[in-house]
Amino acid sequence: MWRKLQPVIARTPALARYAGRDLAEFPVTEIADLRADYGAWNSLGMSDEELRGLAAAAEQGSAVGELSAGWSTGTGRGARGLFLASPAERADYIGQSLARLLPARTLLKRQRLALHLRASNALYSDVGRGRFTFAHFPLEASIKQSIAELAHFEPTILIAPPHRLATFAAAGAHFSSLQHLFCGSEPTSEAECDFINERLGVRPRQIYQSTEGFLATECANGRLHLNDHAMAIELEPVPGTPGYRPIITDLRRTSQPIVRVRGDDYLELDPHTCPCGFAGRVIHAPQGRVNDIWRFEGLTVTPPQVVTALEAVLGGDKIWQAEAGPERVVLHLSPPCPASISTPSATTAARALSQACDLPVPVEVFHDLSAWSGPKRRKVVWRDG
């Protein structure tokens, strides 16, 4: 696949002079550098300006022809990512996704696929053909409205961000035809998946996707496999932790080649092999970004440590954010609800976090988080200074 990609690389200004060499000889590129000039990072001879114009037009709903461009959700800080795909790449992407997500017997039956994600994603709009009926449900709608519209559509397959699924579950939503549930666009945890499964009756499986590529999929055994059949993902050790950050090469993308782009998620490998038959490496679900690792003097605390410590006490249905800096940790929780007696006290959660992570700074609790705002949820945050 790498060899087949070389003509495309030769037409991509940022990469052209390395064409024909081994992957290891290519430079590693930061996402910010790629996003600074999309003109250098496409094989179609298009300028940065043209591509941004195309993505802006697509966002406004104007028809843009065969080639589709769009903006990713972004993580709050820094520029959003532009995603470019030709019809062949979209077909390939959908085929790859469905093959990894759904068993063959499901693909052969009629399905109603509901996509509850950010404004219409061109990558999926081609799905609504043949046996698949496809509908997009915008995230901007209220919870009540989304539940009503989804219930009316009767999806057999639903893809949504986990914070939205957790809210549906808490609100008592019921989708009677639902058979396959997928979490996308932000990290989720074991406790949250348990809660969603308990209430919605289907256990969500995770899709780990970024603008840089479709990185991993959870198999039927509930294990998250890197998509090693289509990507060359190098794992760069993160100092002071047992984890890595991915350096991403997508062996199938041609309009916008992705070669050795350094991702910002913090990943840990799961050393146990999976009996499902897919040979992709197994990782633990990513819980945050490398920049959100807590770095106290002499102590490093990773996002999965924080999530595990807090959700052991809080469960998977509470909204929380733990924000740390060199002097203190602030645990943001929702305003206290006197009606629910079983809600564990904030003090217990703060103590559990402090003890489990052996924190050298105090944990303060603020009841000031009533809903998630912003495009993406960040449970674990590090603010340096």
Ligand SMILES: [Zn+2]
């Ligand atoms: Zn597996």
